[in-house]
Amino acid sequence: MSKKLLLGIIVILIITNIASLTFWNSEEQPSGSEEDEGGPAINTKEPVATIGEDEITYENWMSSLRSNHGEKQLKTLIDHRVVNQMANDKGIEIDEKVIDREVSMLTAMQGVMTEEEYDKAQEGWREDIRYRYQLEMLLTEGTEIPEGDLQSHYQTYGNQYNVTPSMQLSHIVVEDEETANKVKEELDSGASFDMLAQEYSIDEETRDNGGYMGYIFTTSQFFPNGYKEKVAEMDEHSYGNPFAVGNNYAIVYLHKSLPAIDFTYDEMKPYVKSELAMHELDQTLTADPLWDELDIEWVYGE
Incomplete structure (x- = not known):
């Protein structure tokens, strides 16, 4: 499908x-x-x-x-209204940088998305992420976690909270400059990048998938030589000019670029605390316990 x-x-x-x-x-x-x-x-x-x-x-x-x-x-719908109302009353706000981190991780799990599809998906993701973090903090409110435990956890797992920069790429690799220029002309005329990749690319690993390479960490040894400099000059959802790659030529399409997101201990401390508190309480991530704190009536009963 x-x-x-x-x-x-x-x-x-x-x-x-x-x-x-x-x-x-x-x-x-x-x-x-x-x-x-x-x-x-x-x-x-x-x-x-x-x-x-x-x-x-x-x-x-x-x-x-x-x-x-x-x-x-x-x-x-009720759960979301409950959490939103209680979080507002208690002044529980989620740092947009933390939400950006989660959005970046979700984005990296997707395939190719148009700009419109990404914007629509991101809107829902951000709402769900904010809801989840606020719910965690409401459920664990009042639970104390020793400072030493927080620091120890962060020292061990702190790097896992950071986001490594990556790029979502497709490419078409051909044998000579003449063919590369021909492909570029067809792209400029409105031809489909993935269809041209299937027709012209000599890269057997990506050709049948329209040249799609997926998300690649910019620090990875598997990031193709020479690509990073060329892609750095490109806009998302665009392709560049042909360039030499060893004895061949390549045209690269940049679908999405995900920047680095790094956190300090102080930035992540509230979220580490609620994470450890959820584990200590053996608490399920559900808004059910919060219903008793508000006057809720619905058609299915109390």
Whole structure:
């Protein structure tokens, strides 16, 4: 399944879950049309699908959503509101640098993403990361961890909190300058980089995957010689001019560049403390214990 198709399915599921919550307390089928932002207009009086002469009504659809996803989705929304409200009341803020670190790690786990896909994914990631750290701090509030234990943990694992700079690259390697210039002209005319890689590249390890090399640490011995200097001059989501690589020529595409992110002990101390406290309390990362501290009523009971 392609990433675009998978992303489309996820978007549709999100839209339908939101729709189920919007009409949660309706006792009779709504009339007229509804339109989700970025989604199709829905006439609630008409079937949402037909299979031959068989019809699936809007009411069938909403009932199924409520039965299969409603409680879980509503609880997730409540959990996030609970944590957000309590964190605001207690002044618990998460350093954007810490969130940047987590976003960088998540980004490095992805394949090729367009700039639009990355921006959309990053927005959700940042919200989830902030929620997780705030939840940890709320659950471990009041738990004391000796300073010596914090320093010892950081001295042992401190480097793991840092992010090593890396670049997400694709390349097309050809035998001579003439072929390289021909490929560059086709790229300039709008040809697909990955299709040209499959057609022209002599690098057997990446050719069948459109020249994709993945994320490579800039400090790694596996970062190709001569590439770093050329890529440093490029913008993300762009390719450069052909250049000599040994006896061959290469054209490199820079998908994404992830900078270094380094932390001091003082910067990471609050997060190390909540991490160790979660372990000491043997606490599951759930907002359930926080519900008792707020006045919460919902359709599934107290």
